[in-house]
Amino acid sequence: MVSDLLRRLLEYQGFAVKHVMNITDVGHLVGDGDEGEDRLEVGAKREGKTAWEIASYYTDAFLHDLARLNLRQPHVLPRATQHIPEQIALIEQLETKGFTYRTGDGIYFETSKLSDYGSLLGQDRDQLLAGARVEVNPEKHHPADFALWKFSEDRRQTTEDRADSSSVIRPPSSERRQMEWDSPWGVGFPGWHIECSAMSVKYLGQPFDLHIGGEDLVFPHHTNESAQTEAATGQPLANYWLHGAFMSVDGAKMSKSLGNTYTVEDVVKRGHDPLAFRYLTLQTHYRKPLNFTWEAVQAADQALANLRALVRELPEEGTELDPATEEEFRTHIGHDLGLPQALALFWDVLKSDREAGEKTTAVQHWDQVFGLGLADQLGKLEEIPTEVSALVAKREQARGAGEYGQADELRSKLTDLGYTVDDTPDGPKVHRVEKPTEL
């Protein structure tokens, strides 16, 4: 969401954007370090599929969700498994410059060789490690050193083995890794960080403008991406880094063990429009934690339905929007992605007594940033059945006569029929209650 919103507002401001999003379809190890199990290989065993099938299944699910949330399709979606030669070439470059060393289980990056390791966070190695979970690997020269290439478990060699390669005994094929590749150092697979550096230089050059990610990735992932690129090329990886805050669920960290992980599919299954989730994210600034609750999704769904109802009453053709208002919108989005403020301004404009054509223009322009699909709703005023209009008229009479009890009864009848009434200075406005979109 953060990358989509950033891209949309840059494009809105007239910048040409090239958007690259990598698909990490190669397995990585469970821990933050370079130890533990490989998620893809574990998932494959659990689900009785191959690691390649698991990777392709989740890639498709992810891309399907991007579309449901109306995220603009990235221009390039490089897959890590299709860029193994580029990753190997980058490791070779690091090797030539003396930044690597070999252990029994892989090829490692020597962080002490890079004087400003950790500069992304304005911290040095020891400060970074003080707050991180780093496994003890006696073969590493420093705990912050990280794997560039890992040997497949069964291909690991002790120093004695290396002298006599015939002594390496291969386990039965069922225990062998499914994803492994040949390399100048031995059969294995890339470390966690190398794909980002290898693929970004290929598609964006270096340094590129903006690197985006979640705040949990700053260390070690982004720190190491940045370090290895700088070591290999003498150039920074990116000019600017933007990190989005985490989303929590019911005020707690989202985690498998708490059973509070939800997917876009869950939002849809509960009868909500997936764009209600998009609306929900617009209400919180990207650097503040977003708290996901089903009540909040429900409220966002209702707000989105109300927004669509307002938009449907507007004409399809817009007139010129007051330049000061347009300027105010641009100031909000230009100030560190002030989308909650921009959204509040949007509501103010729609509910104001401005000319309808001006509101239409606000929808046409600003929804390019919000991405709520509102422009399609312009001029789609619904037909109100005569039975409903009659009830509304009766309720107006009752209100006029001060019979509020009767007016309330008529309102609940309308609710039962699936309609709501808003009393506005221009008289009652009736809308059908938005039915959740079935996908």
Ligand SMILES: [Zn+2]
């Ligand atoms: Zn990355």
